[in-house]
Amino acid sequence: MKLKYLIPLITIAFLFSCSTDDNDDIQSINEVADLLLIKEIVNGDQTIELFNQKGMLETGYNQISMRLKDNTSNTYIEDATLSWMPIMQMPTMQHSCPNSAITKAIGKNTVYEGFIIYQMTNLDGSGWSITIDYTIEGINYTVTDTIEVFQYENQNVSSFMASDDTRYVLALIEPKNPSIAVNEMKIGLFKMENMTTFPVVDNYTIELDPRMPGMGNHSSPNNSDLTFNSSDNFYYGDLSLTMTGYWKLNLKLLNSNDDVIKGEDITDENEASSLYLELEF
Amino acid sequence: MKKLLTIILSSIFYFAGFAQNHEANETKKDTTKLEEVVISTRRKLSNHRQEKTLSSIDEFLEKSNNITMIKRGNYAWEPAINNMVSDRLMVTIDGMQIFGACTDKMDPITSYVDVSNLEKVSIASGQSGTENGHCVGGGIDLKLPNSKFFNSGLKSSADLGFETNGNFFATGLDLEYSGNDFFISADGMFRNSDNYNAGGNEEVHFSQFQKYNISLQAGYKLSETHHMDTNIIYDRATDVGYPALPMDVSLAEALITSVTHYYRPEEKSLKSLETKLYFNTITHIMDDSNRPDVPIRMDMPGWSDTYGLYSKVDLLNNRHHYNFNLNGYYNRSLAEMTMFSNNPSEPDMFMLTWPDIRTFYTGVFAKDDWHISENKTLSTSIRLGYHSNRIADPVGVQSLQIFHPEIEDQQNRFLKSVTSNYSFKNDVFGFSFGVGYGERAPSVSEGYGFFLFNSFDNYDYIGNPNLKNEKALEANISYSRTFNKFKLGIESSYFYILDYIIGEIEPNVSSMTIGANGVRVYDALNNASIFDIYLNGSYKISDRLTANATVGYNYGIGSNEENLPLIRPLSYFAELNYNVSKFNAAIQLEGNGNQSKFSSFYGENETPAYAVLNLNLGNAFYGDYGKFFLKYGIENILDSNYSTFADWNNILRPGRNFYVNLSYVLP
Numbered sequence: 001m002k003l004k005y006l007i008p009l010i011t012i013a014f015l016f017s018c019s020t021d022d023n024d025d026i027q028s029i030n031e032v033a034d035l036l037l038i039k040e041i042v043n044g045d046q047t048i049e050l051f052n053q054k055g056m057l058e059t060g061y062n063q064i065s066m067r068l069k070d071n072t073s074n075t076y077i078e079d080a081t082l083s084w085m086p087i088m089q090m091p092t093m094q095h096s097c098p099n100s101a102i103t104k105a106i107g108k109n110t111v112y113e114g115f116i117i118y119q120m121t122n123l124d125g126s127g128w129s130i131t132i133d134y135t136i137e138g139i140n141y142t143v144t145d146t147i148e149v150f151q152y153e154n155q156n157v158s159s160f161m162a163s164d165d166t167r168y169v170l171a172l173i174e175p176k177n178p179s180i181a182v183n184e185m186k187i188g189l190f191k192m193e194n195m196t197t198f199p200v201v202d203n204y205t206i207e208l209d210p211r212m213p214g215m216g217n218h219s220s221p222n223n224s225d226l227t228f229n230s231s232d233n234f235y236y237g238d239l240s241l242t243m244t245g246y247w248k249l250n251l252k253l254l255n256s257n258d259d260v261i262k263g264e265d266i267t268d269e270n271e272a273s274s275l276y277l278e279l280e281f
Numbered sequence: 282m283k284k285l286l287t288i289i290l291s292s293i294f295y296f297a298g299f300a301q302n303h304e305a306n307e308t309k310k311d312t313t314k315l316e317e318v319v320i321s322t323r324r325k326l327s328n329h330r331q332e333k334t335l336s337s338i339d340e341f342l343e344k345s346n347n348i349t350m351i352k353r354g355n356y357a358w359e360p361a362i363n364n365m366v367s368d369r370l371m372v373t374i375d376g377m378q379i380f381g382a383c384t385d386k387m388d389p390i391t392s393y394v395d396v397s398n399l400e401k402v403s404i405a406s407g408q409s410g411t412e413n414g415h416c417v418g419g420g421i422d423l424k425l426p427n428s429k430f431f432n433s434g435l436k437s438s439a440d441l442g443f444e445t446n447g448n449f450f451a452t453g454l455d456l457e458y459s460g461n462d463f464f465i466s467a468d469g470m471f472r473n474s475d476n477y478n479a480g481g482n483e484e485v486h487f488s489q490f491q492k493y494n495i496s497l498q499a500g501y502k503l504s505e506t507h508h509m510d511t512n513i514i515y516d517r518a519t520d521v522g523y524p525a526l527p528m529d530v531s532l533a534e535a536l537i538t539s540v541t542h543y544y545r546p547e548e549k550s551l552k553s554l555e556t557k558l559y560f561n562t563i564t565h566i567m568d569d570s571n572r573p574d575v576p577i578r579m580d581m582p583g584w585s586d587t588y589g590l591y592s593k594v595d596l597l598n599n600r601h602h603y604n605f606n607l608n609g610y611y612n613r614s615l616a617e618m619t620m621f622s623n624n625p626s627e628p629d630m631f632m633l634t635w636p637d638i639r640t641f642y643t644g645v646f647a648k649d650d651w652h653i654s655e656n657k658t659l660s661t662s663i664r665l666g667y668h669s670n671r672i673a674d675p676v677g678v679q680s681l682q683i684f685h686p687e688i689e690d691q692q693n694r695f696l697k698s699v700t701s702n703y704s705f706k707n708d709v710f711g712f713s714f715g716v717g718y719g720e721r722a723p724s725v726s727e728g729y730g731f732f733l734f735n736s737f738d739n740y741d742y743i744g745n746p747n748l749k750n751e752k753a754l755e756a757n758i759s760y761s762r763t764f765n766k767f768k769l770g771i772e773s774s775y776f777y778i779l780d781y782i783i784g785e786i787e788p789n790v791s792s793m794t795i796g797a798n799g800v801r802v803y804d805a806l807n808n809a810s811i812f813d814i815y816l817n818g819s820y821k822i823s824d825r826l827t828a829n830a831t832v833g834y835n836y837g838i839g840s841n842e843e844n845l846p847l848i849r850p851l852s853y854f855a856e857l858n859y860n861v862s863k864f865n866a867a868i869q870l871e872g873n874g875n876q877s878k879f880s881s882f883y884g885e886n887e888t889p890a891y892a893v894l895n896l897n898l899g900n901a902f903y904g905d906y907g908k909f910f911l912k913y914g915i916e917n918i919l920d921s922n923y924s925t926f927a928d929w930n931n932i933l934r935p936g937r938n939f940y941v942n943l944s945y946v947l948p
Contacts (some may be wrong), residue, residue, distance in 0.1 A: 180632060181679030182686070214622040215630065216576065216795035221787070222683055240683045242732065242793060245622065245630030280628055 031108045035065055041132065043143035045071050048132055050147075057128075057149045059118045060156035061171045061188060065105060066112045068134060076110035082134040085196065086116050086147075088127050098169050098190035098198035117171040117188060119159040121149040154278035159192075162253060162261035167192040168201065170251070170275070173234065178241055178281045185239035187226055187277075189253075200233040207252040208237055209266050209273070214246055217271055247279040248272060333897075333912055335442035335451045335942045337472070338391045338399070338423070346815065346831060347404050347419075349849055353929040354523040355447070355477055356490040357392035357533070361927070363406060363774060364811050364835050364848045365418030368724040368782070369751075373413040375425040375512075376557060376591050377539060378610040378642075382565035382583035383530075384634045384726060384733045387523060391423065393516045393535035393563065395494040397453050397468040400426040406774065407755045408700035408717030411664045412606060412646055413591070415696045415721045417753040417778060428500040428510050428543070429466065431459040438946040440470075446916075446938035447477035447488070462502040469495045476522070479933030480922030487522030487529055487571070488932075510541045525929035526736050527575065532566040552595040562586045576795035577623060583616030583635065602650040604662075609643035613673075614725045618732075634733055636677020638725045642668045644696070657705050664698040668722045670746070672729060680731050681746060684790075684802060688746045692728070696720045696750060702757075710762040720750040727782050727803045732793040735784075737846070737929055738801075738884020741792045742784050745803040752779040766821040773814040781809035781839060783883070807840040811848070830855040836878065846883035850876040850926055863902070869895040876926045888931065891923035910944040 036055025041048040051065040068077045082102040087094050098117040105111040121127055125148040133142045157171040174186035187206055190198040206226040212218045226237035241247060250273035252263035263275035333340065339358040343350045350358035351366060359366055372390045373379070381388040403422040405412070410420020440453040450473050457466035471493045476484050494517075500510040514537040521530040539559035545552070567581040589610030596603040616635035622628070644666025651659045671691040672678045678690045700717030723745070726733055730744040754777045761770035784801030792799050812835070819829035833852045837845035851874030859866045872892030879885040897914030920937040928934065 179679055180676050180683075182683050212630070214577070214624055214627050215620070215793060217791075218793050218795075219791035220683065221790040221800075222686070242680070242683060243618075243620075243630045243632035244628065245620070246624075246627040 031105075031111050032065055032067065038064070039145070039147060041130075041143055041145045042071075043141060046077070046134075046136075046141065047071055048134075048143065057116075057118065057147060058152040059121050059149065060152050061173045062116050062118065064114060064116060066102065066114075067110050068112070068136075077136055078109050080112075080134050080136045082112055082132060084114070084116070084133070085131045086118070087129050087131065087196075088120065089129065090127075093195065095192075095195040096198065098171070098188065115188075117157060117169060117190070118149045119157050119169045119171075121151055123151065125150045154280055156277055156279075158275060158277060160262055160275060164255065164261050168253070168262070169198060170206070170253070170277075172249070172277045172279070175239065175279075178239075178279060180241055180243060182222060183239045183241060185226060185237045185249075187235040187237075188233075189235055202230065202233070203228050203256045204235075205254040205258065206235050206237070207254065207263070208239065209250040209252075210239060210241065210279075211248050211250055211266060211272070212243075212245060213248055213271065217266065218242070219266075241279075241281075244281050249277040249279060251275045251277065333442070333940060333942050334910060334944045335440050335453065336396065338394060338396055338402075341396060342391065342402065342404075342421075345402075345404060346817075346833070346854070347406060348421075349927050351847065351927050351929065352932065352934075353387060353525040354490075354521070354932070355474060355485075355488040355935075356492070356518065356521050356523075357388055359386055359389045360391060360421060361847065362404065362410075362419035362421070363776065363813060364837055364845070365776075366847065368727060369416060369418040369721065371410055371414040371416035371420040372423075373420070374423045374514075374537060374561075375539070376413050376422065376593070376606075376608070377537070377559045377561065378414065378587050378589050378608075378612065379535075379537065379561045379563070380585045380587060380612055380614060380725070382563040382585035382614070382616065383533075383567060384581065384583060384616045384730060385526065385528075385567070385735075386726075387521075387526070387530055387567065388533050388563070388565050391421070392518070392533065393537065394423055394514060395453075395470045395472075395492075395496075395516065397455060397470045398423075398425065398494065398496045398514050400424050407715075407753070407757065407776070408698055408719045409660075409662070409702065409715070411662065411698045411700070411719060412604075412648070413608065414642070414644070415664060415666060415668075415698055415719060417719055417721050417751060417776070425512055425539075426466070426498060428508060429457065429459045429464040430461060430500065430502055430508070431464070432461045433459045436947065438944065440942065440944045442940070442942040444474075444938050444940040446935050447474040449474040449477075449940075451942075463500070465497070465499040467495070467497050469493065477935045477938075480917065480920045480936035482936065483922065483933065485524050485933055485935075487524045490518060490521040492516065492518035492521075492533075506544055506546050508543050510543070511539065512541075513538045522571070525932040527572065527734075528567045528569045528579075528581065529571055530566065531568050531570070532564060534564045535561065537561040550596055550598050552597050554592070554594050556590070556592045558590045560586075560588050577620050579618055579620040581616065581618045581634065583614070585612065585614045587612040600652045602652070604646070604648040604650075606646040607644075608646070610641075612638075612640040614638045614640070615674075632731060633674060633677050633680060634731050635725055636672050636680060636729060636731065637674040638677075638729050639671045639673050640669070640725070641671075642666055644668075656707050657703070659701065659703050661701045662699070664696075664719075666696045668694040668696055670722070670725075670728060672746075677729070677731075681729065681744065684743050684787075685745060685747060692746050694722050694750055696722060700755075708763070711760070713757075713759045715755075715757045717755045718753070719755075720752045722750060723748045723782055723803065730803075732800075734794040734797060735801075735884075738784075739796075739798045740784065740786070740801045740884070741794050741797050741799070743787070743790075743800060743802045748782055748803060748805060749780045751782050751805070753777070754779075768819045770817045771814070772817075774812070776811040778809045778811070779807070780805040781807075783809075783839070783845075809837065809839040809845060811835070811837040811845065813849075825859055825861055827858045827860070828856065829858075841882075843882040844878045844880040844885075846880040846885050847927065848878065848880070850874050850878065850888070863900060865899045867897050869897075871895070873925055879926070885926075886931070888924060888926045888928075891921060891925065893921050893923065893934075894918045905948065907948045908944075908946040910946075911941070912944075913939075913941040915939055 035051035038050040047069040049067045100114040102114040105113045131144040175183040189201045220240035224238040226235035263273040406419045442451040453470040455468040473491045496514040502508040518533040541557040544554040563585045565583045591608035594605040620630040646664040648662035698719035702715030704713035733742045757774035759772040785804040790800040815833040817831040835849040837848040855870045875890045876888040900911045902909040916938040924931045
């Protein structure tokens, strides 16, 4: 190989080896490169950046990543503690929705994460605000800002009153990218204890009967009911999808005594359960 | 005659060679006239059945006693041998593997060729049909014409046909140039039919079709012992109605190509070495756009591409005649379904009904015909093969895992077949006895189909990649005896099939097709038995007048004590023939008894007895102007309104039909 070809190669190799050195400074890596920005909330010397895959919040389950920037040093704060409180302002009252604690994302230095399940929104995306409390080196901060939440095209969350006179919120988490296969189905189930408290409901059973109303209510085989997994507090089951299209995931909620507290069986007369989620792919 | 029959019994190839020499001498020009070769002695074919020169391959095959044609409409009938259909048969075009692209068997291979493409059809029962591949029921090989180094110059002929029922019209043109070292021939055929009427002028809707077929064959002699042929067939059917099914076909298209090298040394024990390379591709578009009322609109296209080769050796050594065939092919079968929701806001529904299945096969066949004496022959053949299926689309693997969680994307099989047949023949009586064992791999639908709707039993079918090989033990016997002018024959065969593949109801699975009864998943019965017996007699009243008749009985039952479907009930056929050199006439009576052993378990209902009467006549005119062949007659003279056990969903057969075919061969 001629020298004139080697020189650029060596130069490139050198440049790459230099950039490898830079990697020691994690802050220079964009740890949210695969995500889109939802919103930046500026609070004095700090800016809170909210990210997810779509760059927008929708009704249903939202996995959210956050960074907290020190505006003076232009660096990301790695050892803050954060909590949040989403609030929906209604004409006469206000309420919150199920949400997780905010934790440091595993394997990342600058990213914190959690989820929020919006059970409803206004048609124009208005109504919701978020209050974020955070502590940096013993100093507490708080900030509140409005945040847009859009209506998702399908029913991926259901908020309902069960026969035990309790309001529940049930949200579809997986499959996010369904395929013609036996998909793992993951659901979050929460109880509305009061306007702002939505604890996880454990050890219930969610019976599943997926149907295609457009195909004479065709069902699929080898589905399994969802059961509670105490390691991450979600419900898991198998969802078979035999073709692409619109699926209605009919559900029945059974409490820990196996009493049906919401939903009905699908029969020739009853085409759908009053408790259902929707899926399209 | 005695010698000829011995040869028929002993060898496919010897006979093919014999016929070919014979034809070479008379340089046969009427290419639409097919010659039938019956390898098995089980059911003899009357050689005077070709009443229409322009009959389709389907009609032609139907005239063979060995074959019944399952009908879903007026086009693309599905052949059955020994009461077994496509999956259990090996249907090839001149040794080439070719697979239909329709998940609902609307395009048997026989629908992609026309009589003008072929010279003869070899039909073999049971394991004697394994020359080109593994089968259980038998094999059909549609033979392309032999090389035509006749030095006869330019020849041409034309055909024209019309039938009153359905305004059926057919026309064909054939051109051929033949030199000493080079030949080229081309032919085209066009067929068109409207809806036909069943007996009593009852119109059978969606029974129309249109198709054209063109083929080109050329050959070049490299030397006295080497020559090469190339053959291209293009076949295109459009607007094909299937009255027995909920969908029609807007396009069925095939391109079938091959290049063959022949080596025929003279005066050696090696008679011939034939090597063929081939490729064929099929596109099949099923749709329902012409149907007024459907629960949901859908498109179901399918594709099938096959690449293959074979090499055949023909050896003669004293009293032994050996055939070897080394062959291999690679097939890709893909079919999908898109359904358009009646609710426009819902997305289209899609699934892979054949999830891109790649089949690879390689095998070897060997056959020895041992002419123990002039009267006695012992034929033995063996075929061994390696067969593998791979699901190339990961979505296909996942789809099938809904029903079969423990499957992988590839299944390999080793297939074996062996058969032996002893025959004895002299002037007054003939006898043959054969036994065989064979295996077959599941077809693509049986192994990998996904929600294939079968309108016969109204169930959706799911394939099963874990199926075992289907195995068949068979025995056949035939006996014939001539008493002066009277000849009597009896033929019978018995198949004991282990792991008989059939759909089993999966009670807790909901059907996909709206209105279907449920879902069946392909599974295997422990065993099934199929038995048939035919008795035939012929009487030569005079040199010009002959009568012949056949009575047959078939029986099929599974180990679950249920009758098997599509088993022919008691059937009979009688014919009176009058023949002089330029004129022939025949009157035929054909019928079935009541189908009492129908299989309600597999969706059949009882088909009542029927009988139809046909008359056909033929004239030939020779002169300086060329040759004319005029064939005409009446089918279903009494205009019976009937259907048979072989009619899918009891669709009615055509009522009275007047037909006329005219063939003109230029001098």
